[in-house]
Amino acid sequence: MIVLAGGKGGTDPLAQRLGHVHKCLIPLGGRPLIAHVLQTAALHPAVESLAVSVEREAFEGLFDVLSQLPGRGIVKLVEARENLVDSVVAAAQDWDGPLLVTTADHALLSVASIDAMIAALPGADAALALAPRDAVLAAHPAHAHPFHEFSDGAYASCNLYAVARPEALRAAEAFRGGGRFAGNAWGMLRAFGPINLALMSLRAVTLPDAMARVAKRLGLALTPVVLDDGIQALDVDDEETYALAEGLLTPSASLSHIAAGTVRT
Structure with a gap:
């Protein structure tokens, strides 16, 4: 799975308001924003490795996040390129299997959604x-x-x-x-x-x-x-979606959204 975390860096309004250099590291539900999607992916049995595409200045903060992930699989940090296409291609280098691509602000990504994409x-x-x-x-x-x-x-x-x-x-x-x-x-x-x-x-x-x-x-x-x-x-893009995600990241809400598995292809 490739997680796209590159973007506005220190100019992101939400990151600035919360006192962080990079949006992917802002706190949400007691953890950095990107930690939510990384943990969901790391715990999924079909996700063999993770690549995070992000600006180099965020590497140090991400090392702390990665050190707390479940100890399974491979995780690499890849410097984000000027556009999304080049960032995805760079993150996929040396990988020859199926790929999932999502974003660091997809904090509410569910196991059922990953299953649905793999099944398709x-x-x-x-x-x-x-x-x-x-x-x-x-x-x-x-x-x-x-x-x-x-x-x-x-x-x-x-x-x-x-x-x-x-x-x-x-x-x-x-x-x-x-x-x-x-x-x-x-x-x-x-x-x-x-x-x-x-x-x-x-x-x-x-x-x-x-x-x-x-x-x-x-x-x-x-x-x-x-x-x-x-x-x-729902992506965490601004103060409104930040508040929505924060409210949904309760034990009961998390269980219900992980369990939601109705899919149409």
Whole structure:
């Protein structure tokens, strides 16, 4: 699993308010933010090794976090590159098996979500996790979350991706130059093509149809994994989502979100 922790460094507003140099090290539920996703991954029996992509100035703080992880598997720190695509490729170097990719602020990542992504790979080159709007709003109704609209409904990204082999990372090449995989208009146009992008903008295709069109353009078998646990779409990006995650990181909330396992592919 690759955990993307690079970003704004010392300029992140949330990190500045909490007195930390790097966002991935801010405290959440009594532990550094990144510790939550790293522990979930380290305890998962299918995750053989971990790579953290982050700016070099955060290495020292991360050594302390890694020293407290369960003692199993291999963890390496890789200096983050200028964009996400190069960061993922660098973190995947020398690895020849399936890959999961997520972000350091995915503090509420569940075991069930990891299971769902792994289960999707035998029939696909790449998979991406989404949560339907009703599930997201049920989990945190007050948060203004961005949704991707299709004719069969609206879905939020869960910042969780999987590829069956490193060669399939060429799917991410289409988004080179953007900060987020799905947040760069030019990258979206190159990846999806003008006709497909227009159809999606008009909500004229279903989610499966849209993914099939994009897969054909990229030359890869691409599948969406729909998670009915709306909490999986929550990233700790600002004070509002920080407070939401803090509230959900109680023993009862943690058990319920780990147990949530209804998945549609």
